[in-house]
Amino acid sequence: MTDSQPAVVARGLTRAFGPLTAVADVSLEIPEGGVFGLLGPDGAGKSTLIRMLATVLVPTSGDAEVFGESVTHRPGRVTPRIGYMSQKFAMYPDLTIAENINFFATLRGVGKADRRERSARLLEGMGLAEFAGRQAGRLSGGMKQKLMLASTLMHEPDLLLLDEPTTGVDPVSRREFWRILAGLQREGKTVLVATPYMDEAERCTSIAFMDEGVITQRGTPDQIKALVPGTLFELVSPEPRAALAAAGAVPGVASAHLYGDVVRVLLSGTDAAGVAHACANAGVAVDSLRPVAIDMEAAFAFLAEEGEAA
Amino acid sequence: MNASLTRIGAIVVKEFKHLIRDPRILLAVLVTPIMQLLLFAYAISFDVRDLSTVVVDQDQTPASRTYLQSYTSSGFFKVVGSVDSVDAIDAVFQSSRARVAVVVPAGFQEAVDRGDKAQVAVYVDGGDPNSARIGQGYAVALNQVAGQKITATWAARQGLDLSQAGRLDVRVRTWYNPDRSSSIFLIPGLVVVIIMIVTVQQTAVTLVRERALGTQEQMTISPLRKVELMVGKLLPWTILAFVDVVLITLMGLTMFEVPLRGSVLVLAVSAALFIFASLGLGLIVSAISPTLETANLIAMMLAFLPAFLLSGFAFPLDSIPLPLQWLSYLFPARHMVDISRAVFLKGAGFAEVSGPLGMLAVYAVVVLALATVLYGKRAR
Structure with missing residues (x-):
């Protein structure tokens, strides 16, 4: 694989639904190879962007090229090279795994011998082989997603557009799904994946943060995390809500969040003495207060707040 | 391809x-x-058979009974009973016991014997227009036949021969579905x-x-x-x-x-x-x-x-x-x-x-x- 041509180049891509602009003037370049993560809260426009790149939704204005072919002018040249997995389970529930895969691969023009060989290999690799005869509607959430991915891979696309492929899937299946994606990346495929999960964002080679239809930040996970100024502290207390209230009022605290049972406090400096004081004054017991490395969760919360403040 | x-x-x-x-x-x-x-x-089905019918025989003579018998034997009407007066027909129609009522007034036999025009009345329940229309049609046809029969009987008694009298004989044939x-x-x-x-x-x-x-x-x-x-x-x-x-x-x-x-x-x-x-x-x-x-x-x-x-x-x-x-x-x-x-x-x-x-x-x-x-x- 050469890096001469990017997988995706979007220029001023815009899509409006009536008065609502879901994607506003997005310009984006995604190099070939690697896993590109699209992050952002619900309604940020991730699905709309992906659907335009997949050619199933026509942009209101702007254009994008996938491997050099325009999605608006030559969708027929784009589609053979892409695989698109919608957020919704888009398989026939009354057909079996094997029948679904066979049907879509036939439409995609995959020959009979290739269909047999690839479906056997893909189903085996995803642990679906023994369920090949089961109706798709009777699969678990994780199996459904793997079936969709397998079907998406049957015509061996170079770019995979995956719209929240692991939403509603249990953690074990999610990890397994990402192991498969890592394998695809090693094969040289380009993966564009939208996800609401921060732990998944960490596994991407590059990410873009999207909010209200625009891409607000781009970079590697490390670069994104470096955008967050200050030091992150984790405060453990038997009364986390009271501790959160006390810490939030301390000068020098950029933000304070509840993360499970732990209070996460972002300080502009490195000294957390003020937070400990405030808790003591409020009569809140503190079990521990220690600095931790900034992760995507913290970066996401920070960037989302920045977006609201702006 | x-x-x-x-x-x-x-x-x-x-x-x-x-x-x-x-x-x-x-x-x-x-x-x-x-x-x-x-x-x-x-x-x-637009076929109407066995139309439920009541009779009001106010004459009670052989002639009236013969006339009413022609309804029963036609197959189109099914006589379900008789009532005493014209007023009672209303109740019969309302209870849907019958859709047709035939009234033979007193003096029917006398009029026939005199060679006068004998009168009968046929009442039809219009609540079911299809049955009503067809019932009416059948009744008219039936009365024509009965009327001819009565005329013929009367003429024979008077020693007249009507068979040579000029009459228009119309025969209608229905093709493709003769029974309609x-x-x-x-x-x-x-x-x-x-x-x-x-x-x-x-x-x-x-x-x-x-x-x-x-x-x-x-x-x-x-x-x-x-x-x-x-x-x-x-x-x-x-x-x-x-x-x-x-x-x-x-x-x-x-x-x-x-x-x-x-x-x-x-x-x-x-x-x-x-x-x-x-x-x-x-x-x-x-x-x-x-x-x-x-x-x-x-x-x-x-x-x-x-x-x-x-x-x-x-x-x-x-x-x-x-x-x-x-x-x-x-x-x-x-x-x-x-x-x-x-x-x-x-x-x-x-x-x-x-x-x-x-x-x-x-x-x-x-x-x-x-x-x-x-x-x-x-x-x-």
Whole structure:
């Protein structure tokens, strides 16, 4: 694989639904190879962007090229090279795994011998082989997603557009799904994946943060995390809500969040003495207060707040 | 071409799998038509026999009894009882005990004997216009016969010979359906109506369902052409609709003794065109409907109303307002009813039905093209 041509180049891509602009003037370049993560809260426009790149939704204005072919002018040249997995389970529930895969691969023009060989290999690799005869509607959430991915891979696309492929899937299946994606990346495929999960964002080679239809930040996970100024502290207390209230009022605290049972406090400096004081004054017991490395969760919360403040 | 056929084949196979795995569809397509045929054929009967009748015999003479006996023996009327007065008829009609009442006033015998005009009264319940109209017709005919008989008897008694008297003898013959049995008239049309209902309804939801499932998007990004999708969707239903045609025809021939005087080939070719046209109509509905509910509703209106009211299968189209007559040409059912009746009852061949057959062919092509154009592949 050469890096001469990017997988995706979007220029001023815009899509409006009536008065609502879901994607506003997005310009984006995604190099070939690697896993590109699209992050952002619900309604940020991730699905709309992906659907335009997949050619199933026509942009209101702007254009994008996938491997050099325009999605608006030559969708027929784009589609053979892409695989698109919608957020919704888009398989026939009354057909079996094997029948679904066979049907879509036939439409995609995959020959009979290739269909047999690839479906056997893909189903085996995803642990679906023994369920090949089961109706798709009777699969678990994780199996459904793997079936969709397998079907998406049957015509061996170079770019995979995956719209929240692991939403509603249990953690074990999610990890397994990402192991498969890592394998695809090693094969040289380009993966564009939208996800609401921060732990998944960490596994991407590059990410873009999207909010209200625009891409607000781009970079590697490390670069994104470096955008967050200050030091992150984790405060453990038997009364986390009271501790959160006390810490939030301390000068020098950029933000304070509840993360499970732990209070996460972002300080502009490195000294957390003020937070400990405030808790003591409020009569809140503190079990521990220690600095931790900034992760995507913290970066996401920070960037989302920045977006609201702006 | 080969790739195209492969894709169409994939769609056809898939559609058949949907059919086989959803017993409700098979039920709707194979059992419902039989039920509809039985229901319609028996329910929409215009034959009136055994009209319940009460008699009011205020004369109580041999002449009045002979006259009333003619009602009982005719087979058209069934005398269910007698009441004492004209006033009592009202209660009888209201309780629906009878729909016809025959009153013979006192002095009937005397008038007959004198050679005077004898008077009787026939009351008909207008609440059921069809029975009323037919009951009235029968009564008038019956009275003519009875009147002639009485006249003849009277003349014979007077020693007159009326057989040479100049009389106009009108004989009406009904061709193709000499008994004017309504099931023979209805069933060739009923085949058409049932096929229309089954086909439009089923294809109307098929594209909407692909959209709702999200599978349409996957088709969009495949090389599948819209027209290939349409053809692939139509073929399985065409076969099923044909099974229906055969089923209903066989039932008509055996159970209702409908004659099939024309050629099976003419019927088959016409039915194929009609099925394509109806399925295409369903596809148009499916292409433009945003939801399954809308599709169902539009299909229902499109299939039922024109099929019932504007096809001429039960209600003569000559008597409806002109704009509605024009409208009836816009639906394939009318043309097929014409063909079906001509082939079944009159033994018509291709030459005789070429007009409506041509209309059906044009219709099928236009409708399928329209469905293909209207079906938006990419969301705009």
